[in-house]
Amino acid sequence: MNELAMAVPWLGKRNLNAARWVVIIIALAAPLIAIMFGRSWVRVLDFALLYIMLALGLNLVVGFAGLLDLGYIAFYAVGAYTAAFLASPHFGVHMPFWVVLPLAAGFAALAGIALGFPVLRLRGDYLAIVTLGFGEIVRIFMNNLNYPINITNGPQGINALDPIVIFGWDLSRNLEVTETLSINSLFLYYYLFLAAVVGSIVFIQRLQISRVGRAWAAMRDDELAAKAIGINTRNMKLLAFSLGATFGGVAGGLFGAFQGFVSPESFSLMESIAVLTMVVFGGMGNIAGAIVGALILSALPEILRHIALPVQQALFGTVILDPEVLRMLLLSLAMILMMLLRPAGLIPANARYSHVEHLHGKGVRP
Numbered sequence: 001m002n003e004l005a006m007a008v009p010w011l012g013k014r015n016l017n018a019a020r021w022v023v024i025i026i027a028l029a030a031p032l033i034a035i036m037f038g039r040s041w042v043r044v045l046d047f048a049l050l051y052i053m054l055a056l057g058l059n060l061v062v063g064f065a066g067l068l069d070l071g072y073i074a075f076y077a078v079g080a081y082t083a084a085f086l087a088s089p090h091f092g093v094h095m096p097f098w099v100v101l102p103l104a105a106g107f108a109a110l111a112g113i114a115l116g117f118p119v120l121r122l123r124g125d126y127l128a129i130v131t132l133g134f135g136e137i138v139r140i141f142m143n144n145l146n147y148p149i150n151i152t153n154g155p156q157g158i159n160a161l162d163p164i165v166i167f168g169w170d171l172s173r174n175l176e177v178t179e180t181l182s183i184n185s186l187f188l189y190y191y192l193f194l195a196a197v198v199g200s201i202v203f204i205q206r207l208q209i210s211r212v213g214r215a216w217a218a219m220r221d222d223e224l225a226a227k228a229i230g231i232n233t234r235n236m237k238l239l240a241f242s243l244g245a246t247f248g249g250v251a252g253g254l255f256g257a258f259q260g261f262v263s264p265e266s267f268s269l270m271e272s273i274a275v276l277t278m279v280v281f282g283g284m285g286n287i288a289g290a291i292v293g294a295l296i297l298s299a300l301p302e303i304l305r306h307i308a309l310p311v312q313q314a315l316f317g318t319v320i321l322d323p324e325v326l327r328m329l330l331l332s333l334a335m336i337l338m339m340l341l342r343p344a345g346l347i348p349a350n351a352r353y354s355h356v357e358h359l360h361g362k363g364v365r366p
Contacts, residue, residue, distance in 0.1 A: 071135025079252020108249020
């Protein structure tokens with residue numbers, strides 16, 4: 001929370017308490033502002049929160065533990081398909097949401113461990129290639145496991161997933177407050193996803209300053225030195241992969257229930273690269289950076305879709321660049337500029353315990 005508050009322009013460095021309230025008010029009022037521009041923008045915010053969860057999970061692996069993972073979207077797929085198998089007409093199973101979600105997280109964590117064991121000795125480019133292959137293997141399996149036994153329904157995907165029901169309250173239906181006042185279901189999903197994101201942030205903040213978080217930081221900076229001081233890097237790597245995958249599995253389960261449909265095309269390599277870009281763009285190893293990066297880059301396609309076409313039509317009389325092509329072009333330029341001007345990201349991570357000034361007031365003298 002403090003990192004997000006400090007990222008607020010001007011106010012964050014002058015009045016931290018006021019900046020915290022600004023962040024809270026913006027988070028709670030965001031859908032009320034978005035609805036003024038249409039319901040589709042509230043839906044964009046819903047998906048942005050899911051991307052924030054993915055970015056936070058990948059940040060555990062890449063930013064905290066220093067393990068480059070290009071197949072992270074596979075865990076998102078595992079969570080989504082777990083929801084599809086256990087809460088849809090596909091197999092005729094309709095388990096409650098609060099049973100499906102922990103199972104989605106658990107299966108994703110097992111997938112993370114399954115990925116972690118073969119790559120324990122790998123690092124850098126070699127690790128990136130293996131994780132990339134893992135992500136593609138999962139997508140190809142989902143795309144082809146419809147013959148001779150139909151498990152995933154292949155490229156057609158699985159539809160009619162059960163919506164999220166909390167204590168008999170169906171979030172896919174508008175909440176009727178009075179005869180004339182109702183709350184749109186997109187708002188209900190937004191606040192549920194917001195609660196999940198807040199819970200994720202609190203958990204990761206506590207994890208970051210724990211012994212596990214410090215062991216990850218040591219392993220990221222110098223694995224040989226970490227081994228020399230007694231850190232079990234093998235277990236730390238497996239824990240990083242499994243915990244990071246857990247966030248992907250939870251986001252995938254929420255995505256499946258929210259979307260009501262899952263298919264392999266939602267879990268392509270480009271999605272993995274997009275989530276990694278969010279982490280790098282915002283600032284690796286920094287919770288606030290992952291959140292800001294995910295918000296900006298998940299909203300960028302919709303902004304371009306609403307602005308780029310009319311602007312090109314007005315200036316040139318025709319559409320020269322498709323919004324998706326323009327998005328990739330701008331994203332590439334932004335990443336190049338970031339590497340040149342701010343290689344640590346928009347909000348660089350603070351090394352809290354490596355400088356004397358951070359130790360003042362804790363009983364430690366320079």
